[in-house]
Amino acid sequence: MSDLPLPPQDPELLRRLLRAKDRMDAASHEAWPVQRLAAVSDVSEAHFARSFKQAFGTPPHRYLLTRRIERATALLRETELPITEIAFETGWESLGTFGRTFRDITGESPSALRARARAAVQEPGRVPACVLSAAHRPDLTIAVSEKRRREADAINESHDKEIP
Amino acid sequence: MIQGIEVVGLYVRDQDEALAFYVDKLGFRVHTDVRNGDYRWLTVQHPDQPSFQLGLSVPGPPVLDADTAQALRAIVAKGGMPPLVLKVDDCRAAHARMQARGVEFTQEPIDRYGTVDAGFRDPSGNGWKMIEARR
Numbered sequence: 001m002s003d004l005p006l007p008p009q010d011p012e013l014l015r016r017l018l019r020a021k022d023r024m025d026a027a028s029h030e031a032w033p034v035q036r037l038a039a040v041s042d043v044s045e046a047h048f049a050r051s052f053k054q055a056f057g058t059p060p061h062r063y064l065l066t067r068r069i070e071r072a073t074a075l076l077r078e079t080e081l082p083i084t085e086i087a088f089e090t091g092w093e094s095l096g097t098f099g100r101t102f103r104d105i106t107g108e109s110p111s112a113l114r115a116r117a118r119a120a121v122q123e124p125g126r127v128p129a130c131v132l133s134a135a136h137r138p139d140l141t142i143a144v145s146e147k148r149r150r151e152a153d154a155i156n157e158s159h160d161k162e163i164p
Numbered sequence: 165m166i167q168g169i170e171v172v173g174l175y176v177r178d179q180d181e182a183l184a185f186y187v188d189k190l191g192f193r194v195h196t197d198v199r200n201g202d203y204r205w206l207t208v209q210h211p212d213q214p215s216f217q218l219g220l221s222v223p224g225p226p227v228l229d230a231d232t233a234q235a236l237r238a239i240v241a242k243g244g245m246p247p248l249v250l251k252v253d254d255c256r257a258a259h260a261r262m263q264a265r266g267v268e269f270t271q272e273p274i275d276r277y278g279t280v281d282a283g284f285r286d287p288s289g290n291g292w293k294m295i296e297a298r299r
Binding site: 008009011012014015017018019021022025026055056 | 177234237238240241242243268270271272285287288289
């Protein structure tokens with residue numbers, strides 16, 4: 001592959017490629033082999049992947065994976081579904097492939113993401129809101145000017161003590 | 165007199181095609197359709213919303229140079245323009261009616277967030293969300 005700039009794509013072709021992207025968005029759990037996508041876009045199989053990548057910046061297969069991971073991430077965060085079920089529901093045929101791909105893309109395992117998402121949501125949730133706001137209040141119980149004066153006095157005092 | 169937004173522009177690839185879509189398939193009405201040489205000022209509106217118009221225009225001269233126009237046509241065709249939202253009384257009924265007329269749906273009606281929503285595109289690539297009004 002050369003790095004020469006590619007000629008601009010015909011908007012009519014782009015509109016048909018968008019149809020393939022829309023179809024993957026609508027049913028990312030389904031299998032989307034190139035021939036199926038090419039048929040949706042009315043493009044030859046030989047040209048589809050390259051045209052799609054030029055149009056949307058990512059190859060169709062990778063686009064599909066990111067949509068599946070996005071959906072799996074939402075299910076991990078927002079539901080109690082077991083990870084196995086999430087894997088199958090988002091289109092993977094094996095739990096191993098799901099876990100590996102998930103880690104490759106997000107940098108952590110599905111269970112680690114779920115645990116982190118829960119910790120982030122639940123920890124503040126356990127503390128009553130009034131207590132939480134009090135805990136986050138800045139530690140300023142006296143006027144700023146008074147605080148400055150006391151600090152200045154403390155410095156002067158310690159200074160005085162050092163002088164016999 | 166009521167002050168407010170009167171027209172919002174929408175880039176389309178072909179004004180005749182867009183007119184047929186918005187009027188015949190979506191049930192909008194033509195508000196203005198006037199020509200001045202090659203320039204055509206075309207606006208449509210929802211029948212229940214007489215104070216608001218969608219201006220359907222093709223990116224190109226005399227407003228834009230050829231390269232800019234080409235770039236915009238590509239963006240529209242790739243679905244890169246911001247989505248529009250259509251509010252309906254009954255999302256499933258509207259979906260059935262519009263699908264029978266050949267509207268390209270990108271998302272079937274889904275029950276969520278206490279309402280029903282679906283998604284479709286116009287022939288140019290502009291994306292619409294269709295959301296059922298909460299009762």
